[in-house]
Amino acid sequence: GDSVTQTEGPVTVSESESLIINCTYSATSIAYPNLFWYVRYPGEGLQLLLKVITAGQKGSSRGFEATYNKETTSFHLQKASVQESDSAVYYCALGAITGNTGKLIFGLGTTLQVQP
Amino acid sequence: EAAVTQSPRSKVAVTGGKVTLSCHQTNNHDYMYWYRQDTGHGLRLIHYSYVADSTEKGDIPDGYKASRPSQENFSLILELASLSQTAVYFCASRQGANERLFFGHGTKLSVL
Numbered sequence A: 001g002d003s004v005t006q007t008e009g010p011v012t013v014s015e016s017e018s019l020i021i022n023c024t025y026s027a028t029s030i031a032y033p034n035l036f037w038y039v040r041y042p043g044e045g046l047q048l049l050l051k052v053i054t055a056g057q058k059g060s061s062r063g064f065e066a067t068y069n070k071e072t073t074s075f076h077l078q079k080a081s082v083q084e085s086d087s088a089v090y091y092c093a094l095g096a097i098t099g100n101t102g103k104l105i106f107g108l109g110t111t112l113q114v115q116p
Numbered sequence B: 001e002a003a004v005t006q007s008p009r010s011k012v013a014v015t016g017g018k019v020t021l022s023c024h025q026t027n028n029h030d031y032m033y034w035y036r037q038d039t040g041h042g043l044r045l046i047h048y049s050y051v052a053d054s055t056e057k058g059d060i061p062d063g064y065k066a067s068r069p070s071q072e073n074f075s076l077i078l079e080l081a082s083l084s085q086t087a088v089y090f091c092a093s094r095q096g097a098n099e100r101l102f103f104g105h106g107t108k109l110s111v112l
Helices: none
Strands: A003-006 A011-014 A019-021 A023-026 A034-040 A046-052 A058-061 A064-067 A077-079 A088-095 A104-106 A110-115 B004-007 B010-013 B019-025 B031-037 B044-051 B054-057 B065-067 B075-078 B087-094 B107-111
Touching: A003 A088, A003 A104, A011 A019, A019 A110, A023 A034, A023 A088, A034 A064, A046 A058, A046 A064, B004 B087, B010 B019, B019 B031, B019 B087, B019 B107, B044 B065
Parallel strands: A011 A110, B010 B107
Antiparallel strands: A003 A023, A019 A077, A034 A046, A034 A088, A058 A064, A064 A077, A088 A104, A088 A110, B004 B019, B019 B075, B031 B044, B031 B087, B044 B054, B065 B075, B087 B107
16 A cells, blocks of 8 residues: 655754654555655744655755655755754655645654754 | 644643634635644644535544534534544645645644
């Protein structure tokens, strides 16, 4: 089936350190999957961090990057230097490019704690 | 920026009682969704709708009903709440099937 697996949290890093949150996916019923990272800051709803719809492309936002790798079915989230304000829950998600559902399949979420 | 408002923000319900979670969006989006999140699970789709007066089952619809009386409003109804329905519920909307989702803040439901 279709699924998303991501780094199990919580992940704790110190401010200015680098970060990688792993995400791998299985898209057996989706011919051309879109890949997303959503973020949920404390007390808020989820919001889109970045999106990539073409294999081989990289998305970036707020210093975060993720590359859609079809060969390894991965979409890892990276940041060179994290800030305390990056503390949040990060969700990798998989979606179909067509169809009425527009459904996204989410990973469990990875809680990131950045220590000052 | 699209706005999705959920109410209530939190609720305590008794087993067997009826619970209604409400969602309102102000950007004329066609699609609306209800997800739930539990410990050990990612967000899972309960019901969705892509037009007013019509709802569709998601991946885990059992025990839930949905209502879309207008483009702006989408409710989730638990006719007989159960302990297993304790979770955080998120409403979301989007314009097209492959556009970004806009989420509400979530409703924390505790069934006792």
